[in-house]
Amino acid sequence: MIQNIPLERILFLDIETVPQSASWNELSETEQYLWDKKTKFQRKEDVTAEQFYDRAGIMAEFGKIICITIGMVEKNETLKIKSFSGHDEKKMLQEFGEIFNSPRLYNVILCAHNGKEFDFPWIARRYLINGMQPPAPFQMFGKKPWEIPHIDTMELWKFGDYKSFVSLELLAHVFGIPTPKDDIDGSMVSSIYYIEKDLQRIVxxxxxxxxTLANIFRRMRQEDLLKRNINLD
Structure with missing residues (x-):
């Protein structure tokens, strides 16, 4: 039962991603060809590869991470938050990876919403693309399912119903948690990054x-909401 998991062992996590280039015209011919081939069966017949490029931010082969935010619960029921962000993805990933050298994060459990389908594999793939090994909690090869230290709140909500998708925003609503989408939503991240150039707003x-993720997990355990504190040491 999730009530038996020590809350202080859980690292709550979310990432924000964008296409690697601001526009289709900035891609090389090879990249355009590979994108066309990759998305051929995902596009409607009247949608070109160029028109579909705004979705490159959801594919690790054609996107990049611009922000990783983590949070851990302190004994005083406060969620301490730290963000890694920047235009240099490799440097950001190096800084993020260093946190796993801390004794506190030994046997850490990762938690994200749709993390098993998005955040966790995305991070691991971008490490490899940048010529680095993913931190230990993201490496799954050779592990039995129950040995993988990942919690996915979407999976918890499914209760075995694999047909269902539920957004973080909807779960926040049904649990009476203030919405995180009071300013922007995921569909706006790319334009805010490339056009408005406002990385802090994305952070x-x-x-x-x-x-919101941490509080959804708390509600699933029938626990009170957490307070927020910036700068996780």
């Missing part, structure tokens, strides 16, 4: 998602 949004 703020990511931090709200992590607080």
């Amino acid at each position: 703020d949004y990511c931090e709200k998602d992590v607080l």
Whole structure:
């Protein structure tokens, strides 16, 4: 039961991603060809590969991470939050990976919403693409399912119903948690990053998602909401 998991062992996590390039025209011919081939069966007949490029931010082969926010619960029932962000993805991933050298994060459990389908594999793939090994909690090869330290709140909500998808925003609503989408939502991240060039606004949004994620997990355990504190040491 999730009530038996020590809350202080859980690292709540969310990432924000964008296409690797601001526009289709910035891609090389090879990249355009590979994108066309990759998405051929995902596009409607009247949608070109160029028109579909705004979805590159959801594919690790064609996107990049611009923000990773983590949160851990302190004994005083406060969620301490820290964000890693920037335009240099490799440097950001290096800084993020260093946190797993801390004794506190030995045997840490990762928690994200739709993390098993998105956040966890995305992070691992981008490490490899940037020429680095993923941190230990993201490495799954050779492990039995119950040995993988991952919690996915979407999976918890499914209760075995694999046909169902539920957004973080909807779960926040049904559990009476303030919405994290009071400023922007995921569909706006790319334009805010490339056109408005407002990375801090994206970081703020990511931090709200992590607080909401942690509180959804708390509600699933029938526990009170957490307070928020920035700067996780």
